Amino acid sequence: MIEEQAVVIFKEDDQVSVEIMRTKPCGLCGKTQGCGNSIWGKIFSHKRNKLSIKNNIGVKVGDRVMLTIEENYLLRSSLLLYGLPLLFLFIGMVFMDTITQKNSDLWVLVGAIFGMLSGLILVKFLARKNHDRLYKEAMITKI
Numbered sequence: 001m002i003e004e005q006a007v008v009i010f011k012e013d014d015q016v017s018v019e020i021m022r023t024k025p026c027g028l029c030g031k032t033q034g035c036g037n038s039i040w041g042k043i044f045s046h047k048r049n050k051l052s053i054k055n056n057i058g059v060k061v062g063d064r065v066m067l068t069i070e071e072n073y074l075l076r077s078s079l080l081l082y083g084l085p086l087l088f089l090f091i092g093m094v095f096m097d098t099i100t101q102k103n104s105d106l107w108v109l110v111g112a113i114f115g116m117l118s119g120l121i122l123v124k125f126l127a128r129k130n131h132d133r134l135y136k137e138a139m140i141t142k143i
Contacts, residue, residue: 002074005143006067008059009050016059018067018140020049053138064143081123088119 006018051067059065092115093108100107 002069002071004067006051006065006140008061008063008065011055011059011061014055015052016055016140017050017052018065020051020067051138053140055140057140057142059140059142065140066143068139068141080126084123084126085116085119088122089116091115092118 004020006020008016009019010017053067089112092111092113095115096104096107096111
């Protein structure tokens with residue numbers, strides 16, 4: 001389970017908005033000296049993240065909660081985010097290689113770029129469509 005502390009900032013019926021409080025730059029080990037993940041974490045992840053989630057425990061605005069997600073969900077999301085565009089990149093390369101002459105590397109490059117962009121667009125579409133899944137799979141507990 002991956003856990004992060006959060007504060008409830010808005011409540012409406014059975015849904016709450018929480019703001020995640022990042023205490024470590026990357027969320028892994030907490031070491032900051034000589035760590036590449038820490039450097040990237042300091043650059044990119046110090047903005048406050050907000051998430052809407054189902055209020056199944058009756059928290060109020062201002063309550064501190066622990067937000068929990070399964071590692072499997074994160075693994076599947078990462079595979080989708082990185083694997084799908086890469087797969088489409090290879091499909092675009094192979095497709096352009098088979099329909100053009102064998103000495104046409106420029107068209108293979110164009111096919112790879114088009115395939116990767118198609119994969120990224122598909123990932124964005126699937127992320128919007130599956131947003132409710134995170135809403136259902138994430139759990140909160142009151143601290």
